[in-house]
Ligand SMILES: [Zn+2]
């Protein structure tokens with residue numbers, strides 16, 4: 001297979017077929033762009049040597065003290081903000097109309113703006129095709145209980161859009177000093193008088209508390225923080241795990257035919273979220289360090305050292321549907337096919353189920369009497 005090495009073509013914002021110049025779209029699960037018109041396979045050249053470069057971490061404290069930092073280059077792209085939900089997604093130059101992938105509202109193309117944002121260093125290309133994502137959605141929906149019967153008519157998985165979602169990943173070497181208490185349980189035998197006036201004994205658990213202090217060291221690698229505010233956080237985090245070993249150097253060709261979202265959470269705010277994720281693991285480490293049967297932390301102070309970050313794009317299939325004036329969204333992990341979503345609940349079905357259960361219990365009671 002011949003590789004596309006024509007720099008003129010590679011530099012165009014629109015990626016075209018080397019044979020017929022038609023617009024190309026990235027084919028999930030491959031490393032190529034297959035022409036819909038002439039079938040020519042346009043292989044995307046992945047520079048193996050660049051992989052290490054792409055996964056290189058950027059010094060966080062250096063970056064925030066000087067954001068003109070050359071280590072985190074910026075890229076200009078055209079984005080349009082949805083008037084209904086505020087999500088900002090990329091549009092390509094020739095796009096005439098599009099719908100917001102988050103809420104299905106038509107986007108007003110005239111309102112698009114050029115934004116300069118940190119260039120992602122790596123991207124995890126789509127592995128799951130739209131067809132497969134739709135299948136995953138149908139399987140997920142079939143398993144749902146209390147779904148109003150009409151939901152299936154309204155859900156429009158065929159309108160699913162492929163979206164690259166911005167993420168930050170953080171590394172940190174943490175040192176935490178703490179003060180607290182260690183609780184060791186022990187048993188004592190107590191005597192008491194029961195209701196009939198008899199003296200009885202019973203075993204009671206008591207805790208002996210001792211003051212403790214110490215230091216724990218926890219290293220974190222690639223803590224993922226989503227840079228989007230358009231998706232409910234619980235859904236986004238429920239889509240994990242991501243296969244970060246499949247990250248490859250960022251190349252716009254992998255984005256061809258897909259949308260990407262601009263990040264709304266910046267590097268600094270992303271680090272605050274990362275710190276709270278890390279904190280949970282630090283608390284676990286302190287509890288382990290204290291030992292005993294119970295632990296109390298009265299004070300802790302964490303210092304973050306060697307903090308680095310990188311900006312990556314992860315693939316999501318996204319669709320929404322309106323049911324009784326409410327928007328329901330569902331997302332499919334573009335790497336694994338895992339589905340998460342919002343769903344309506346049929347109150348009538350639940351009431352009927354409760355009535356049915358009540359009827360069965362009444363019947364059993366009547367029969368046994
Ligand atoms: Zn072609």
Ligand SMILES: [Zn+2]
Nearest residue numbers: 082085100103
């Ligand atoms: Zn929207």
